[in-house]
Amino acid sequence: MKLLRMFLIQTKAHFVWYFRRDGEMMFWTLAMPVFFLVLFSFAFSSGPNAGSSRFLVPGIIGAQVLSSGFWGIGVMLATFREKHLLRRIYITPMPPWVFFASLVVYRMGLLAAQAIILVAVGAVVFHVRIIGNPIEILAILLLGTATFVSLGTIIGALARTTESANNIASILTVPLAFLSDAYVPIDRFPHAVTSALRLLPSTQFIDTFRDVSVYGASLTHYGAWILMLVLWTIAGTVISARTFRWV
């Protein structure tokens, strides 16, 4: 009961302090992805063409999962450490994992809101339909979130300052989003390049998520990539757990 109350109040605090009272954060979280969807839908075709939008809706959601892990978890943790907030919390009886879990759940809430808005705009403006099995869609989304939360936590563990965490997250997020089938189809690159990019967890996640959600593929055909994502998650978790310092 005590743990649950801690967790709920902490999660609400994250939401109120870092989202509801932060206009910039609200704009970046809610408006920017929609802006990207609209911009790229028109840029990649001559009009509201369901083809490119259908590619973009899951792609942008996938890119948000990526940046949630790297920025929302990784950079956030480095900031908390630099401001001595982690050490202040470490002194209290709250188990550190409760704090971590509340941060992850808060970010998952934002992701859900982003996904709903993108799907709604995609459906209304660009006639994109989500035709996949909802349980499979949710499963691959959760697995992708786990992967990028665990990889993002490594940033939070290794970066000594907010600034260096920011730099690492930028270096990772921007190229990964553009080289992982999020905004631009990578099959237009030379075959060798495409094959190499398919080794990235971001590509594996975004492609699987797209195929399952808007193309109606079954998750059972993606065993190899799911296994890869699970391995990435395990690696990320092990490295994070070994290197993370609360104080």
Add this chain to the structure above:
Amino acid sequence: MTRRESPDAIADRAIVVDGLVKRYGELAAVAGITFSVPRGTVFGLLGRNGAGKTTTLECCIGIGRPTAGSVRVLGLDPTRRRELSDLRPRIGVQLQATSLPEKANVREVLELYAAYYGIASRAEEMSERVGLDGKLDRQIAQMSGGEQQRLALALALQHDPEVLFLDEPTAGMDAFGRRILWGEVERLRDGGKTIVLTTHYIEEAERLSDRICIIQRGRIVAEAAPAELVARYGGDATVSIAAEGFAPDATLGALGVWTQAGGGWKLATRGEPGLALAAVVTHANTLGAKIVSLDMHRPTLEDAFIAITGETIEETG
């Protein structure tokens, strides 16, 4: 180092630090510190910035891991995970430079910390105690540094801990904040709590501490009650007088050592300087000597600090 003490003697000590060493690479921030704090007393760690006060305190609360030596707080070893878990609810800590989330308000922070300790929020009561009444809805970003420090104090106190650690608690506070903090410390001590505070304000250490430990470059150079430190290291009290035709007689001579300096006389005495001063004035009046200047100096903790460490506490030179 391996002093054996009876269990009773250990039980009435809230904190026992024995041979504590903390190295950061080559640098020894703490180079072998031993002290203990009886329950219900205030223990002041006094020293310059960088002397090792904060590092010592961090080792007591489980933030720093000792390189060598041992620490026990309420009989628990903060380096052991299980014992640290048992210890956490029983201690309160005000750290230096904790920055709370800018968009949080006073009430929310107190509610959150109440949840951390599994207690009902005492936001109203705590905000009054630290002089933040009427400011429950104020956001951290709109509060002065001193107000944030007072909120940090409230967070340390809200769960009514047995032992309180205050790291430079009044740094950056105005006179109002200092008065509140000092009042709280005195009130908590009267309520039987144990308090460890680090400070580089001599006045603060002297006013609040039952015992003061002076730390210099990671070592303890003196430890005693404030009055004892002054008596032992503060040197003689002095009475200086410049008066035409004044010279001490035998009665005054018995009070201490007289020297002639700068056109006047100076008495160094171990006795009560107020009485000596009265005797000097009476004698001057009897002689009909017109007093030009008169000065009395009672040794202070600052004199003792300088005598002990060979330096002033502020880094002026």
